[in-house]
Amino acid sequence: MAATAIPSYNPSPRVEPLVQYRPLHPTFGAEATADFATITPDLVDEIKRGLAKYGVLVFRKTGLDDARHVEMSHLFGDLDDVAPFVSGLGQKNRLSSDYLFDVGNVNPDGSVMQPGTMRDLLLKCNYHFHADSAFNPRRAGISLLLAHELPPAHLGGETEFADTRSAYEDLSPDRKEEIKDWVVLNSQLQCRRNANTDKDGILDPLLDTDEFDPMKHRFGKHRLIQLHDPSGRTNLYIAAHAHHVEGMPIEEGQRKLKELLDHAGQPQYTFKVQWKDPGDLVVWDNTCVLHRSVPGGYAGKYKRDLRRTTVHDMGPQAWGLNGVGATWRSGLD
Incomplete structure (x- = not known):
């Protein structure tokens, strides 16, 4: 009788995770590794799952360019664009797509932005903790910020993030009860004015006009306390754009919001991302974290060319109390 052949063993191929994570902070943030050579819906879905947990993901040397940055961002959802600001304010977009927000310090002619210019004054708002587009009728969900050119590392220019889910959890029960029903009115102009007011309370004359007066324009209205749907945790939705609390005297509301x-x-809720190389990409969820740019000695001397795509919030709280489908933009209404 012939011997029975031993069945061959073909082990299942090892399936590597699409994204690998290394935590950066005890409560949020992770350095993530992924292959961006082929951008697929599965990869984007995994990044979304990572964001639900960590809020901020840092990818190094992605190899992305403008076109692939925008291509991938479209897979996350509806994209915001700069077209209304370019046409409404007579600005020039130096970048290849209206889906790219130019948040660096490079002028349209390629020169380095100089301190004290109008563009510098307007961008100073970025030095304060904020959530993108809290001032517009439809707020931002996910932001994807890509490095193109960076100043020397020792001259600053990091991006700092704050964990507003943990910040809410640590509030006292009395404070949570006090603020549970607050509706906050947000204005981009509020942040810009505060960023250009000196220690004596004197506003830079260039911004002391009706054009930059928050009370002369519409506010983006959002509830302060919200359920962060992707994680099921409660979130403190606050930003430097917060102007006042609905139904409360303005000065009292501003003091409490501050x-x-x-x-x-x-410090226990924050960490800084050091930009290291062109192609570094930071992705974050504006509905559960805040961010700000860290100033440094590079200003006026070296380029810090960062470009952001902004995915509209796709969740049930995206439009706040502003009316679904509203088309006005902060400062252009």
């Missing part, structure tokens, strides 16, 4: 923003910006 207390909450300062609370969220404490």
Whole structure:
């Protein structure tokens, strides 16, 4: 009788995860590794799952260019664009797509932005903790910020993030009860004015006009306390754009909002991302974290060319209390 052949063993191929994570902070943020050579819906879905947990993901040397940056961003959802600001304010977009927000310090002619110019004054708002587009009728969901050219590392220019889910959890029960129903009115102009007011309370004359007066324009209205749907955790939706609390005297509301923003910006809730190489990509969820640019000695001397795509919030709270489908933009209404 012939011997029975031993069945051959073909082990299943090892399936590597599409994204690997290394935590950067005890409560949020991770350095992530992924292959961006082929951008697929599966990869984007995994990044979304990572964001639900970590809020901020840092990818190094992605190899992305403008076109692939925009291509991938479309897979996350509806994209915001700069077209209304370019046409409405008579600005020039030096970049290849209206889906790219130019948030660096490079002028349209390629020169380095100089301190004290109008563009510098407007971008100073970025030095304060904020959530993208909290001032517009439809807020931002996910932002994807890609490095193109960076200043020397020792001259600053990091991006700092704050964990507003943990910041909310650590509030006292009495404070949570006090703020549970607050509706906050947000204005981009509020942040810009505060960023250009000196220690004596004197506003830079270039911004002391009706054009930059928040009370002369519409506000983006959003609830302060919200459920962060992807994680099921409660979130403190606060930003430097917060102007006042609906139904509360303005000065009282501004004081209390500043207390909450300062609370969220404490060291135990924050960490900084050091930009290392062109192609570094940072992705974050504006509905559960805040961010700000860190100033440094590079200003006026070296290029810090960062370009952002902004995915509209696709969740049930995207439009806040502003009316679904509203088309106005902050400062252009």
